Amino acid sequence: MTDIPRRKMGHTDCALPELGFGAAAMGNLYAAIDDASAAATLDAALSAGFRYFDTAPHYGRGLSERRLGDSLRGRGDVIVSTKVGRLMEPDASIADDRERDGFHTAMPFRARYDYSYDGILRSLEHSLQRLGLARVDMLFVHDIGRVTHGEADARYREQLIAGGGFRALESLRDQGAISGFGLGVNEVEVCLDLMEATRFDVMLLAGRYTLLEQGALDALFPACEAASTSIVVGGPYNSGILATGSAAAGRYNYAPAPEPVLARVRALEAVAARHRVSLPAAALAFVLAHPLVASVIPGIADPQQVSDTMRLYAEPIPSAFWTDLRAEGLVRSDAPLPGERA
Numbered sequence: 001m002t003d004i005p006r007r008k009m010g011h012t013d014c015a016l017p018e019l020g021f022g023a024a025a026m027g028n029l030y031a032a033i034d035d036a037s038a039a040a041t042l043d044a045a046l047s048a049g050f051r052y053f054d055t056a057p058h059y060g061r062g063l064s065e066r067r068l069g070d071s072l073r074g075r076g077d078v079i080v081s082t083k084v085g086r087l088m089e090p091d092a093s094i095a096d097d098r099e100r101d102g103f104h105t106a107m108p109f110r111a112r113y114d115y116s117y118d119g120i121l122r123s124l125e126h127s128l129q130r131l132g133l134a135r136v137d138m139l140f141v142h143d144i145g146r147v148t149h150g151e152a153d154a155r156y157r158e159q160l161i162a163g164g165g166f167r168a169l170e171s172l173r174d175q176g177a178i179s180g181f182g183l184g185v186n187e188v189e190v191c192l193d194l195m196e197a198t199r200f201d202v203m204l205l206a207g208r209y210t211l212l213e214q215g216a217l218d219a220l221f222p223a224c225e226a227a228s229t230s231i232v233v234g235g236p237y238n239s240g241i242l243a244t245g246s247a248a249a250g251r252y253n254y255a256p257a258p259e260p261v262l263a264r265v266r267a268l269e270a271v272a273a274r275h276r277v278s279l280p281a282a283a284l285a286f287v288l289a290h291p292l293v294a295s296v297i298p299g300i301a302d303p304q305q306v307s308d309t310m311r312l313y314a315e316p317i318p319s320a321f322w323t324d325l326r327a328e329g330l331v332r333s334d335a336p337l338p339g340e341r342a
Helices: 035-048 063-072 117-131 146-161 165-175 189-194 220-227 238-244 259-275 279-288 303-314 319-327
Strands: 006-008 015-017 052-054 079-084 086-090 109-113 138-142 180-185 202-206 230-234 293-297
Touching: 006 293, 015 293, 035 063, 035 303, 052 293, 063 079, 063 117, 079 117, 086 117, 117 165, 138 165, 138 202, 146 165, 146 189, 165 180, 180 189, 189 220, 202 220, 220 230, 238 259, 238 279, 259 279, 259 319, 279 293, 279 303
Parallel strands: 052 079, 079 138, 138 180, 180 202, 202 230, 230 293
Antiparallel strands: 006 015, 086 109
């Protein structure tokens, strides 16, 4: 078992393991897995040293939370985060596990967005019941922003602000029911906008700070630093392409990777090949080099990916690799690199 170092999260007393487990696949993301396979994966993760697990009601319409809770129940040494903003309502018309919203699940529920005061509290209550846990450590407001909601985004933001959603989260934090809260999104602008409405402890930012993309350094990271808000990096492989590489039909932002992205991945691969570095190992190490990043949570689907992730996390990467990436303009000059962190 690997002892994964921990990093302090924002203003809180909570310290997150710098490598966590993204549990979307436990909700049958992209492909169905059975309960025994999911349990074997989570058992392998615990045995390997994972102690931070992130899930959401959206992941398989509650399936990920149910499976995660069954594996973690009774353990006092794990940190769990889940998300709010979607309520799962019964839907008797769902009778098979055909793909819906990316998940292959027969869980008979449909999602209804609700970011209001009551919606946040109900979402947490429902999640605790699905998990079978008395507490989760962190809550992330899930998928707020125009990418998800389009023209309805303003209405949902108002539920958070005028409708009391943030007030509910602040109350839960003040009471000690959770250690902290933030947004769980893949948009930078909504983070900046909503930082004006409340104090976030942590942002779960998916796919916007990676080896491929560092635009978050422009405004979001400086704002988070000023507010003492930590970052959890989701999607460190940009939903797949940095793990599968340019030769495979890799995903980028949950869709087939376009040619400009493939070209940039090929350039990264060329430098990695020169230094005998595995690109997904570099993807993990790169985001962890930033002092604001408290944890990175790659998605994991099976026991082999558990062991692969631990191997990638421990892989030594020569400093010359990072020097070459910067010299070739493949990472920004202001992006901290491994070995530079104070």
